[in-house]
Amino acid sequence: MSARIVHIARNTFREAVRDRVLYNLIAFTLLLSGAAIFVGQISIDIERLVVVNLGLTAVSLFGVVIAIFIGIGLVSKEIEKRTLYTVLSRPVRRWEFIVGKFFGLAGTLVVNTFFMAIGVFGALLYVAHKFSLSDAQILVALYFIILEFLIICALALLFSSFSSPLLSAVFAFSLFVIGSFADDLRGFAALTHGLTRWFATAAAYLVPNFSTLNVISAVAHRQPLGAQLIAQNTAYALFYTAMALSGAVLIFERRNLK
């Protein structure tokens, strides 16, 4: 990887930290501690189920909000504030800037998720008093959540490369919601006929399939996750991320910075 990409990524991470993005961890910790204590008092035998469900859903939602709200400003804010001028007048290629920004935000989310994961396991230990072998599946769910973040970061960057922050947020959030129901959309497409079927299928496969990356419920119910699913999801997320990033690069390479 080009050294310039590493420098841009590191600076993006530093920006997120200094803009107090990681303060969300405090809210997350409070939410999970409160939930663990509350669940421990009212439920019998389903403490683990509730804590895993709640914890992983919170990890996902907190991360998605961060990915969208930072991602949409990664390029547009730099253009608006003209901080980009002194970066691109150096030997930095435009694609390096986009890729560096992506890795910076992705790195921020990985660090954030790491600390949240500690919180989830802490809460689980509090309510269940011990770990079981099936709890290792939580790591797989967390891995899929990170894959989900990669796609959202790339999409937010794509929208940020040609649109205003507000519109980018709307586009990215809409795709997140639609993508969460991608399996249903594919099911609906299969029921239709003619031109509608063609359009519905195209739309169903074009939106990111977040439903396949959501294994929270399966993990909470201790259902096994196969190695094939992990490989498929990894390949899918990396491919989708690469496509979205390539789109962002293609647009940004041609953009006049007025």
Added chain:
Amino acid sequence: MPAIEILGLEKTYMVGFWRKRPKRALQPLHLTVEEGEIFGFLGPNGAGKTTTLKMLMGLVFPTAGRARILGKDWTDPEVKAQIGFLPEQPYFYDYLTAHELLDYYGQLSGVPATDRKRRIPEVLARVGLTDVKGLQLRKFSKGMLQRTGIAQAILHNPKLVFFDEPMSGLDPLGRREVRDLMEQLKQEGKTVFFSTHILSDAEALCDRVAIIHKGELRGVGAVEELTASVQGKVEVIWQGTLVPASMKALGAECHVTGDTVRAVISESQQDAAIDALRRERIRLIAITPLRTSLEAYFVEKLQHSQTTAGKTS
């Protein structure tokens, strides 16, 4: 080898929401800047100075034309390692300190860590920012940001420096310091290309200037060459109400106000006017330049272009 060769760069923007129409920001521009000179790019606001600089920096793509910088195609990334750029009204990552910002820019320019450690305090001292360690840029004044901008432009010891309105936001002392810095850069063998609409700065500093107006080049050359055909004006004020005949003979426009006389004469007659007042034993109060010869040339070029445009339309 010229430092900059602009070969017909031009820019047309499409404006309007529904019905897009072309708006030409820069007519085909041909310009050469030699190595080691201080070159002033002059023009009123909206003349096309910043558009030209942005095209040279690769921030805006030209509609047509090309350029060569330091003998290489201007899009060559290697070129960018050898140039420094200060944008107009610069804004930086305000969560960083000046040291962190320069370290980041140094990394992007490929300056080794050991050199950065040595160069950063050096350039900050050079622009007069010695006591800013630990202070985030969001707490900097406009003038301090401008100085930071100059520091980042020269940090990597570039051969060619582009400054867009470098005196903007600076107090008179700061302007003096920047002028000195630009002269030092020239003495170090660097080429300085700067845009400004403050003509006195250009006249004091530049080996050559180009004048641009409404996206069109109006004149280019050494200041003395350009101003040979025009004269500046000076204002002479003396005590009393007497207007000597010799002053009138110089063609001075004289106005008596109270017990002083104010006369406006051309720059070349300044010495003759002083001699005339001395002969009459009149007490001279002040001689003030009203319009430098470059200003006179500049105004003439702008008026000429407006007249031409009027006739054409």
